[in-house]
Amino acid sequence: MGQAPTDRLVAPGTETLSPSLFKELSLHLVKREIDATHRMTVLGWAWPLVRQLVQLAVLVFIFGSVLDLGIDNFPVFVFSGLIAWTWFAAGCGAATASLLEQRHLLVQPRLPPAVLPIVAIVVPLVDVLMALPVLVVLLQVEGGIPATALLIPVLVIAQLLLMSGIAWLTAAGAVFLRDVPNIVAVGLNVLFYLTPVFYGLHTIPQKYAGLLKLNPMATIVSSYRAILLGQPLPGAFAICFSVVISLALLAVGYLTFTRVQNRFVDSL
Amino acid sequence: MTALAAKFEQVWKAYPRWLSGRRSVRSILSPRMRAAGLRSGSRWALQDVSFEVRDGEAVGLIGENGAGKSTLLRLSSGLGHLTRGRILVARDVASVLSLGATLNPDLTGRENTLTTTLLSGVRSAEADRVVADSLAFAELEEFADSPVRSYSDGMKLRLSFGVVAQLHPGLLLLDEVIAVGDMRFREKCMARIEELRRSGTSLLFASHDLDEVAKQCDRALWLEEGKVRRAGEAAEVVDAYRDAMHAETFERTPEPLGQGEGGLVLRENRFGSQEVKIEGVEVRGSASEGVVEPDGTLSVDLRLRRDGSSIENPVVGVSIYRLGDDVNCCDASTDVDDVLLGELAGELSIRFRWEGVELLPGEYVIDVGVYEAGWSFAYDYHWHAYPLKVAGYDGSKAVFRPQKRRWTIERPSR
Numbered sequence: 128m129g130q131a132p133t134d135r136l137v138a139p140g141t142e143t144l145s146p147s148l149f150k151e152l153s154l155h156l157v158k159r160e161i162d163a164t165h166r167m168t169v170l171g172w173a174w175p176l177v178r179q180l181v182q183l184a185v186l187v188f189i190f191g192s193v194l195d196l197g198i199d200n201f202p203v204f205v206f207s208g209l210i211a212w213t214w215f216a217a218g219c220g221a222a223t224a225s226l227l228e229q230r231h232l233l234v235q236p237r238l239p240p241a242v243l244p245i246v247a248i249v250v251p252l253v254d255v256l257m258a259l260p261v262l263v264v265l266l267q268v269e270g271g272i273p274a275t276a277l278l279i280p281v282l283v284i285a286q287l288l289l290m291s292g293i294a295w296l297t298a299a300g301a302v303f304l305r306d307v308p309n310i311v312a313v314g315l316n317v318l319f320y321l322t323p324v325f326y327g328l329h330t331i332p333q334k335y336a337g338l339l340k341l342n343p344m345a346t347i348v349s350s351y352r353a354i355l356l357g358q359p360l361p362g363a364f365a366i367c368f369s370v371v372i373s374l375a376l377l378a379v380g381y382l383t384f385t386r387v388q389n390r391f392v393d394s395l
Numbered sequence: 396m397t398a399l400a401a402k403f404e405q406v407w408k409a410y411p412r413w414l415s416g417r418r419s420v421r422s423i424l425s426p427r428m429r430a431a432g433l434r435s436g437s438r439w440a441l442q443d444v445s446f447e448v449r450d451g452e453a454v455g456l457i458g459e460n461g462a463g464k465s466t467l468l469r470l471s472s473g474l475g476h477l478t479r480g481r482i483l484v485a486r487d488v489a490s491v492l493s494l495g496a497t498l499n500p501d502l503t504g505r506e507n508t509l510t511t512t513l514l515s516g517v518r519s520a521e522a523d524r525v526v527a528d529s530l531a532f533a534e535l536e537e538f539a540d541s542p543v544r545s546y547s548d549g550m551k552l553r554l555s556f557g558v559v560a561q562l563h564p565g566l567l568l569l570d571e572v573i574a575v576g577d578m579r580f581r582e583k584c585m586a587r588i589e590e591l592r593r594s595g596t597s598l599l600f601a602s603h604d605l606d607e608v609a610k611q612c613d614r615a616l617w618l619e620e621g622k623v624r625r626a627g628e629a630a631e632v633v634d635a636y637r638d639a640m641h642a643e644t645f646e647r648t649p650e651p652l653g654q655g656e657g658g659l660v661l662r663e664n665r666f667g668s669q670e671v672k673i674e675g676v677e678v679r680g681s682a683s684e685g686v687v688e689p690d691g692t693l694s695v696d697l698r699l700r701r702d703g704s705s706i707e708n709p710v711v712g713v714s715i716y717r718l719g720d721d722v723n724c725c726d727a728s729t730d731v732d733d734v735l736l737g738e739l740a741g742e743l744s745i746r747f748r749w750e751g752v753e754l755l756p757g758e759y760v761i762d763v764g765v766y767e768a769g770w771s772f773a774y775d776y777h778w779h780a781y782p783l784k785v786a787g788y789d790g791s792k793a794v795f796r797p798q799k800r801r802w803t804i805e806r807p808s809r
Contacts, residue, residue, distance in 0.1 A: 135565075136402060136483035140473025144516065151519040159510065163501050234496050236473040236488075237514045389476035392469070393410065 140389070144237060156232075156246045161253055175254035179213055180261070186325045196326055200356070203265040207355050208324040208348045210262060211282075214255040215290060215344055216315050218248035222294030223301050223311045230395050240388045241381065244294035248287070266355065275354040282354070285373065286347050292376025295384040302394050303387070323348055327358065343369035399483075400566040400597030401448040401471060406480035408441040408466055408621075440466040442621045444480075448566065448597050455608030455629055456601040457636055458618035459769035460707075464601035467618070468492055468568045471599065485565035485597070489515065491555050492570045500544035504535055504554050507543055511558045525561050532587075533557030534580075549577055560587045567591060569600035578733070585611075603710075603730050603769060609633040636770075643772035644668075664778045671709055671739065671765050671774035674698045678761060678781045686784045687752050690798050693783070694748045697763055705740035708768040713747045715783065717794070718758040724794050725749075730770070753795040756787035 144152060165171045183206050191201040198204050225247035232238055266272045301307040322344045328336050339345040340362065346369040352358040360366075441463045448454050456464040469475055470482055472490040498507045508526045517525050530539050533553035543551065559567065567588070592598060602608050608615055608629055615632035617625045624639075625632050647668035651661035659665040675698035680687030687693045695713050712728035727747060729736060736743065761783050764776035789796075 135486060136399060137486050139471055139482055139484045139488065142486050142488075144514075148513070148516060148518065152513045155510065155513055155519070159499075159502060159506055162506070163499065166501065229499075231497050231499050232510070234474055234493070235511070235514050236490060237516070392474045393476070 140236060142237070143239060149239070149242075152238075153242055153246065156242065157249050157253070160246055160250045164250070172257065175251075176257045176261070179209065179255075179258045182213075183209055190325045196330060198327060198330065200269045203262070203269050204327070204352065204356065205325050206258075206262055206265060207351050208322075210255050210258055211286065211348050211351050212319065212322055212324045212344070213258075214248075214251050215286065216319065217251035217254065218290050219293055219297065219311060219315060220308075221247040221251060222290070223297040223308050225294075226298050226302050226391060227305075227308075227395070233391055233395065240391060241295065241384055244298040244384075245291060247298075248290045248294050252283070252287075262355075273355070273357060275357075278354045279351075282347060282350055285350075285370075288377055289343050289347070289369070289373040292373065292378070292380035295380035296376070299384045299387055299391075302391050318342070318344065321345070327352070328361070329359065340365040340368065343372050398450040399447050400450050400452065400485045401488075401599060402481075402483040403444050403446045403467075403471075404481040404483075406441050406444040406467070406470070406482055407439065407478045408463075408470060408475070409478045410438050410440055439621050441470075441618075444618070444621070444623055446616055446623065446626055448599055451592070451595050451597055452614065453592060453598040453600075453612045455612035455615040455632075456599065456618065457603075457605065457608055457615055457633065458624070459767065459771040461620075462618040462769070463621040464618055465492070465570055466621075468570050468599065468601060472568050487516075487563075487565040488568065489559050489562050489564035489566075490568035490570075491552075491559055492568065498543045498551060498554065501542055503540045503542055504546065504550075505530065505539040508539075508554060508558060511555075512561075515558060515562055525558070528561050529554075529557035531557075532560045532583075549580070553580055556584055560584075563591065563594060564596055566597045566599065569598065571601050571603060581733075605633045605636065605770065606731070640766075640770055640772055644776065647772055659777055659780060664780055665776065666778065667764070667773035667775040669775055671699055671701045671706060673763055673765055673775045673777060674700045674742075676761075676763055676777065676781055678783055680783070682786050685782055686786055688786045689756060689796070690751050690753070692748065692750045693752050694746055695761060695763065695781075696744065696746050697765075699739065699743045699745065699765060701739045701741065701743075703740075705738040706774075707738055708736055709739055709774060710766040710768060710770065711736065711745055711747075712762075712764045712766065714762040714764075715754070716760050716762065716779065718760055722794060724754055724759065730766075751798045752785065753798050754785045755791055755793055755796055756785045756789045759783040759785065 143149075165174065170177065183202065186205050186209065187202050190196050190205070191198075222244040225243045226233060226240065229243055232243060233240055263272065266276075297307055297311050301311075321339060321342055323331075323339065328339060328345065328349055331339075346361045346365045349358065349361045350366075353360040444463070444467065446454075456467065458464055466475075468490065469492060470477060471484050472488060472492060474492075497511065499510075502510075505526060508529050509522060512522045512525050512529065513519060530536050533550075533556065535550060535553055535557070538546065538550065543554070546554070569588075588596075588598065598612075600612075612629040614627060615629040616623060617632050617636050625635050644666050645662070648662050648666045649669060651663070661669075675696075677696040678685050679694045679696065681691030681693070682688045697711060697713075699709075699711070710728055710730040712726070712730075714723060714727070715725040716722065717724055727749075729745075736745070759782070760779045761781040762776070762778055763781070765774045766772070767774065
């Protein structure tokens, strides 16, 4: 009998990187994306911070002074929500375009394509972290940082899971249907107003508050405020619902993505 | 049984047409519409290709543009999916496929190289050294920190090949990209490939350069419209391909209509489909029209004409034969010398210039031709149509006399 001649042969593209190499590669990709986005600009790394501060100033001016919503400590209230939202919006937008814009990585035979949308959502997280010192200062001014702030990583991971599922779905969808980036843009626009960024769940009519419980981002934003500002936690139903939705999106997103990923190259 | 480096079993690959055209939501959402689209409008890029690359073997892929060479290489490297069939390749396969497609134009050469290096399975601890070696091989250290968008095609090729040159793949896949490099770098690549081959790397590469395939490869695979037309020993397949080209050219040559122009008669000493015409040929020697002195300069000016829609990258060739015994003394082509003509529409003048003609004095005759980009047939070929005389007298029967020659005499010193 002897050794079958095809023993050392594999179907192309199935030979994957070892876990440790995969980790090194992912870190490298995140780093190179961050480098690439801030290159060629005078302000460079300061831009994400500038963007967030300008949006904060506008929201604080409009809803703190022009249309006063009557919320205490309004700047820090808005900012804590805005940071989470900015990450969500920037991440989902970038993930949707990630495969279309990174064709050069998709045609690298050994790259597992599922890593690209994830890199796209991690990069804006780094940008958002730039704003963290500002938040810390604001919190200090308003009366100190509560011990519950240590729970932030839990929320970040929860949001990362939610975003990952969405990212895989929209990134894969955009390859086959170029309308998807537009749909995502419209969706984010609507969702911005359906997420309590510049208002609180307790400041809106009760019948609508129930509706917002179906928006996982509303739950996440409210939770950030709960642990940072001592606001009430969202209800048990809202939290359970968000967890279920996030995990469902994660599973559906990953399975869909890996199912169609070998068609990407032919469709780009 | 010999071990294999790659195995193709009845490989079929279709590109659905709707991928390139307009798509409706229905065609995306409904599987039935999609299947129908695939049936009615799909283009088969590969049909029933079965082939094996044995361990340590070099296999050349030849065929016209669009015959499926690149598709086969892409599928072998794991890009895209097969419609039917199976491909198996060595675990440690490496490839240089489309030019610059894997490079991010905003990032520098060094950064891009680092990504490719990590993707090739090099640990980040070693990556810096491999990147430095790659850049050194590519001779791009000076430009390593400039964005890739500022690179020429040749530089991009060097960058892509630089990494592969540091690896020891079991199977190396090369598309025709290697042709864009300058002659010297190409030699360097070929030398490196030769080294890899000696250490056991198998090679599968697509090329237009039939001589190179015949010389470098053990076997060749000739693809025609996605099907295997012939597979076997490289020299044999290349000969068959050339014969088919001559037959195809003759077939495509129109019937002569009356008296030809300038002594050229179709199907007698002028062949080809006439889709591109060689309208004027001037043979200028350093002595006078059609006469060149030994070590003088010869130039052959061709005026090409294409009526109607443009034709991409035709190949121009000039060959010199010795009158009497018909020895082929010189065979030059834009393809072998990596000169791209680009889109041809209307008129184009092209000059072949040879400084220091080393041919011995005597009577010669020149053939000129313009061919389809994959050498599958000639558009226009003028056979033995232009006389060339090398002035002077030499009784030798040799073909040439080296120009830079020198005799050195050493006497034993006392």
